[in-house]
Amino acid sequence: MLRIAVPNKGSLSGPAAEMLHEAGYQQRRESKELRIVDPENEVEFFYLRPRDIAIYVSSGRLDIGITGRDLLIDSGANAEEILPLGFARSTFRFAAKPGTADGVADLEGRTVATSYEGIVAKHLADHGVDASVVHLDGAVETAIELGVAEVIADVVETGTSLRNAGLEVFGEPIMKSEAIVVRRTGADAEEPKVQQFLRRLQGVLVARTYVMMDYDCRVEQLEKAVALTPGLESPTISPLHNEGWVAVRAMVPAKDAQRIMDDLYSIGARAILTTAIHACRL
Ligand SMILES: Nc1ncnc2c1ncn2[C@@H]1O[C@H](COP(=O)(O)OP(=O)(O)OP(=O)(O)O)[C@@H](O)[C@H]1O
Numbered sequence: 001m002l003r004i005a006v007p008n009k010g011s012l013s014g015p016a017a018e019m020l021h022e023a024g025y026q027q028r029r030e031s032k033e034l035r036i037v038d039p040e041n042e043v044e045f046f047y048l049r050p051r052d053i054a055i056y057v058s059s060g061r062l063d064i065g066i067t068g069r070d071l072l073i074d075s076g077a078n079a080e081e082i083l084p085l086g087f088a089r090s091t092f093r094f095a096a097k098p099g100t101a102d103g104v105a106d107l108e109g110r111t112v113a114t115s116y117e118g119i120v121a122k123h124l125a126d127h128g129v130d131a132s133v134v135h136l137d138g139a140v141e142t143a144i145e146l147g148v149a150e151v152i153a154d155v156v157e158t159g160t161s162l163r164n165a166g167l168e169v170f171g172e173p174i175m176k177s178e179a180i181v182v183r184r185t186g187a188d189a190e191e192p193k194v195q196q197f198l199r200r201l202q203g204v205l206v207a208r209t210y211v212m213m214d215y216d217c218r219v220e221q222l223e224k225a226v227a228l229t230p231g232l233e234s235p236t237i238s239p240l241h242n243e244g245w246v247a248v249r250a251m252v253p254a255k256d257a258q259r260i261m262d263d264l265y266s267i268g269a270r271a272i273l274t275t276a277i278h279a280c281r282l
């Protein structure tokens with residue numbers, strides 16, 4: 001039975017459960033459940049604090065986990081990223097009242113408040129800057145107003161929390177994060193159950209990113225049409241009963257679908273349809 005750690009709270013928890021559900025796995029029915037078994041898929045899910053997940057996985061007691069890249073790096077755990085999942089995207093940045101600092105070099109001798117001490121300490125050390133780091137559990141934006149620190153380092157997504165606190169980011173982004181799948185560093189990459197789990201999640205990612213496009217076009221326009229819809233490997237071309245016409249079927253990126261439909265129409269393609277992909281294995 002594959003043992004998988006899933007975030008039980010916070011920004012990662014809802015989208016992770018949704019993705020697992022889309023991948024065909026049973027998920028917990030209520031938020032107090034700490035573990036469930038999905039016997040049909042031979043998987044056991046453990047609902048853990050996102051910050052602890054890399055540590056459980058590195059201990060070898062759990063096979064894989066879903067967490068944030070920033071949390072993995074902050075933990076220093078002996079675990080590695082094996083698949084990015086595209087949700088809970090954020091950047092990790094320094095921020096302060098306008099005019100406080102322009103970059104990491106200005107932090108010498110100052111105090112930085114953060115929930116991600118590991119990332120910040122390493123970043124300061126990498127830049128040869130000696131500054132104090134104060135650990136806070138959350139709501140770090142308030143630390144400046146209350147005089148606990150002059151500078152914070154925190155997760156930024158829309159920037160609303162910083163704006164509301166009258167703060168501005170400065171310097172280069174410290175890192176970019178998103179939800180990821182982790183496993184113990186050096187664990188068997190070919191383990192069939194792990195591979196099957198990853199294929200299912202990759203299937204969800206593809207189904208979310210692509211749509212299926214079907215259209216009819218004249219044989220003379222086929223090369224141009226195929227250049228617009230090359231598909232992942234190669235489009236399927238089928239003969240139509242009307243001589244001189246073919247039907248084409250190809251996957252296209254969902255974000256480009258409307259533009260591609262316009263371009264196909266303008267070269268004479270007709271009956272252009274897009275349909276959602278519910279699941280796939282590439
Ligand atoms: N506003 C946000 N937008 C996108 N991702 C976020 C946001 N806040 C946190 N994250 C990401 O979620 C993960 C943090 O998990 P955590 O459980 O701490 O989330 P949280 O939403 O901050 O929860 P909590 O309410 O417990 O602080 C990190 O990978 C972080 O980059």
Ligand SMILES: O=P(O)(O)OC[C@H]1O[C@H](OP(=O)(O)OP(=O)(O)O)[C@H](O)[C@@H]1O
Nearest residue numbers: 138139140155156157158159160161162
């Ligand atoms: O740029 P934004 O879109 O405003 O998002 C970033 C904010 O979201 C998270 O806070 P959360 O709500 O998790 O509270 P926390 O500080 O207690 O973790 C993060 O710590 C930032 O404060």
Ligand SMILES: [Mg+2]
Nearest residue numbers: 010138139155
């Ligand atoms: Mg938070």
